[in-house]
Amino acid sequence: MAERIKLEVVDDPIPGPALSTPPQTVAISAAANNDPSTLSSQPSRSRDVAGTPASDSQPAYGQEEKKAVFGRVPRSLSRRLERAVVELRDEFEDLTQEQVLAALLHAHVDPKDHAALARLADTVRRYRSELYRR
Numbered sequence: 001m002a003e004r005i006k007l008e009v010v011d012d013p014i015p016g017p018a019l020s021t022p023p024q025t026v027a028i029s030a031a032a033n034n035d036p037s038t039l040s041s042q043p044s045r046s047r048d049v050a051g052t053p054a055s056d057s058q059p060a061y062g063q064e065e066k067k068a069v070f071g072r073v074p075r076s077l078s079r080r081l082e083r084a085v086v087e088l089r090d091e092f093e094d095l096t097q098e099q100v101l102a103a104l105l106h107a108h109v110d111p112k113d114h115a116a117l118a119r120l121a122d123t124v125r126r127y128r129s130e131l132y133r134r
Helices: 075-088 099-108 114-131
Strands: 004-009 024-029
Touching: 075 099, 099 114
Parallel strands: none
Antiparallel strands: 004 024
């Protein structure tokens, strides 16, 4: 069995006020560094199904603390986002990539809605088929 390396992963890679969640420890098998299915993480706080701290009432998005979401995407998709922001600035002059991503999450990601999850799963399947297309 391969030796397991302990890494400390910071949830929020953008410097700023204190992180909304403490760092998580992730164990990665040295033999499977590129296989995401080998990652195991242990969240350190109680969370609801959506991965946000459990609470009875959610404040409006504008009043919520912001949390950075970091992920690498293919360069062509990054360019699409940049171009969409430029095109939409005719309507929203102060539009940011952050707002576009948040709007997409708001519209398409709701783990409590089974129909929305099914649509998201279809979207992920279509994306993955493009990702691994040769």
